[in-house]
Amino acid sequence: MSSDLLHTPLYSLHIEAEAKMVPFAGYDMPVQYPLGVKKEHLHTREAAGLFDVSHMGQVFLKGANAAKMLEALTPVDIMDLPEGKQKYALFTNEQGGLMDDLMVSNLNDGLFVVVNAACKAQDIAHMQKNLVEGVELEVWDRALLAIQGPKAAEVMARFAPEVADMVFMDSRRITINGADCIIGRAGYTGEDGYEISMPADQAEAITRLLLAESEVEWVGLGARDSLRLESGLCLYGHDIDTTTTPVEASLLWAISKNRRLGGEREGGFPGADIILNQIVTKDVNRKRIGMKGLAKAPVREGAELFNAEGEKIGVVTSGTAGPSVGHPIAMGYVEKAYAALDTDIFAEVRGKRLPMQVAKMPFVTQRYYRG
Incomplete structure (x- = not known):
């Protein structure tokens, strides 16, 4: 099976670092390193964690109508995205469901789009199918690194001083070690940090430079998952999918105001009638919530949720021990009816009903650098 898996440009570095490798989205990826998932998680919160996310899809759209074309596929304002900024976006289907979530950067000469690894073939085909005259789509075969944590900016400034001037959701072309990189000040951990797209043949050299810094440690998929969950961030295919609408998923903040009813560019995206109606009527049967575990045992994905009367009311889509918060989340x-904060509910784990409480997300304070 492993021979059928794809490798990122940094695969040999993971083997050198004695990573435990697992299949993920068609790639052989590091789930953890000798440090272990919990210590990798805490190191990211305290210093700087380095993540190989080269399995993600990287696409470049160029042409005068690129923003207009992409905006027709998402309920997000792309046409007014300022140069040097990036935005979280959603691909919706005709039923109002979520096909994927993605990041879009305006680099002036085009739009840099990063999509999820498991969805990239579908997303690229979706964009290609909807190309309009004068718009070109390039699929980039580049490496992608994320450096996250309170020491990330300090480390990065040693190699590219101009990153210190960036704030959360800035995106720029910056040279590191002679390589043409695209750097966004963002990430998937709730911490300050950067995501760095770089040529595949120069990735190993840049990665070794970063790893040589005392603050930096490799971090695998295991800790990436617990970090993003503590930060209240969705994982596509688990917390959101084609059966969930943005309103059910509590992602209303991701729908631009000028795409809502009465906005300058109201609607005009797949599933708009369904989604806009849900925004107005609040007519949804379920809602995405955060939960604090009141027992010691963590509650994992797939656990069924019950009310005090023993009636099934929902399901867990992500769960962790909560290394930074000290209790299961x-x-x-x-x-x-059960989505209000502080509502008591119960999760079934190995035949036992464990007490939980609906809690505010994120579970940790997000520390994005806003200047």
Whole structure:
């Protein structure tokens, strides 16, 4: 099986670092290193964690109508995205469901789009199918690194001083070690940090430079998952998918105001009638919520949720022990009547009903650098 898996440009470095490798989205990826998932998680919160996310899809759209074309596929304002900025976006389908979530950067000469690894073939085909005259789509075969944590900016400034001037959701072309990189000040951990797209043949050299810094440690998929969950961030295919709408998924903040009813460019995206109606009527049967575990045992994805009367009311979509917060946390969907903060609910784990409480997300304070 492993011979059928793809390798990122940094695969040999993971083997050198004695990573435990697992299949993920068609790639052989590091789930953890000798440090271990919990210590990798805490190191990211305290210093700087380095993540290989080269399995993600990287696409470049160029042409005068690139922003207009992409905006027709998402409920997000792309046409007014300022140069040097990036935005979180959603691909929706005709049923109002979520095909994927993605990041879009305006680099002036085009739009740099990063999509999820498991969805990239579908997303690229979706964009190609909807290309308009004068718009070109390039699929980039580049490496992608994320450096996250309170020491990330300090480390990066040693190699590219101009990154210190960037704020959260800035995106720029910057040279590191002679390589033409695209750097965004963002990430998937709730910490300050950067995502760095770089030529595949120069990735190993840049990665070795970063790893040589005392603050930096490799971090695998295991800790990446627990870090993003503590930060209240969705994982596509688990917390959101084609069966969930942005309203059910509590992602209303991701729908631009000028794409809502009465906005300058109201609607005009797949599933708009369904999604806009849900925004107005609040007519959804379930909502995505955060949960604090009141027992010691963590509650994992797939655990069913019950009310005090023993009636099933929902399901857990992500769960972790919560290394930074000191108690189990989870994310999932419940019937709307049980979505209010502090509502007591129960998760079934190995035949036992464990007490939980609906809690505010994120579970940790997000520390994005806003200047």
